[in-house]
Amino acid sequence: IGHGITEKAVNEEDEWPSIFEKVKEADIVLIGSPIWLGEQSSITTQIIERLYGGSSLTNNKGQYIYYNKVGGVVVTGNEDGAKHVSRSVLYALSHIGFTIPPNVDTYWVGEAGPGPSFIEAEGYKNDFTMQHVEMMA
Template sequence: MTIKALVLNCSLKDSTQPSNTRALIDEIVKIFNQNGVVTEVLRMADYSIGFGVTNEAVNDNDQWPEIFEKVKQADILLLGSPIWLGEQSSLATLVVERLYGGSSLTNEKGQYLYYNKVGGVVVTGNEDGAKNVSSYLIYALSHIGFTIPPNVDTYWVGEAGPGPSFIEAKGNQNEFTVQHAKIAAYNLLHFARLLKEHPIPAEGNVIDSE
């Protein structure tokens, strides 16, 4: 059984710069790799993503449709976001809006497109807001059809105010964060396998197209 994971890193930094969010994402990807998960990590700041609540291109430069194709092929979707002013990044909000734009589409059984996919989140920052960001992202994924396993919100925050973030502060040595990264990785994998073997029955959740 092949499980595919797609990670959308919504850091405001492109891939030419180190990302604290990517560093924590890698703790989960490491476990995915050990368990044979085929994982792809995309840095959203590397792409031109137009504004709108649609899965289709909103302008000639909009690269969301190619990202959306990868979402459709994934069994696991992991969203990563830094914290700014206690909230998710603007790119994370943009990605949620674009995911929402495809939420009315259906699978071959007539269920919403994101059924039988599992979702989780990774959050980093050096200020409060991790649970606020997690609650927003997890609710958004659940609302549009993703299955949310238990304990799939992995986060790290340092001391309040300006200061070192995950990489500089050696957040990968934080016992709580590393433990929850492990829990999140395995729970995402367990549920992805479960839904592969036992998809959600097409009963009472088939969308009437008329």
């Protein structure tokens, strides 16, 4: 992803215009973020800023483009902060017009500090984690 929030501000190597077209076509948009120092990643912040940059656009019915789109978040990391990141992302999506139903966040965090990945730790076999994933789906 390059810099800028409008198509005029992107460069030729920027993937955002094609990503934004997919967002406009989607019914459900999930934002994924790792946890960095208890916060969402800078790339996640940039995605939200870019979505915000398009929030005043309307569809062919005159509705804002995020109207009736469902937003959700997936957070991974090896430190605490998953609920904080989820809250921040979901609020931002709600603020720019996405519908945020209950249980649209899921996360997996290992122990604090460097540790195994989700697959290495066999987190996908954890009943609590899988219940959250199923509820979100």
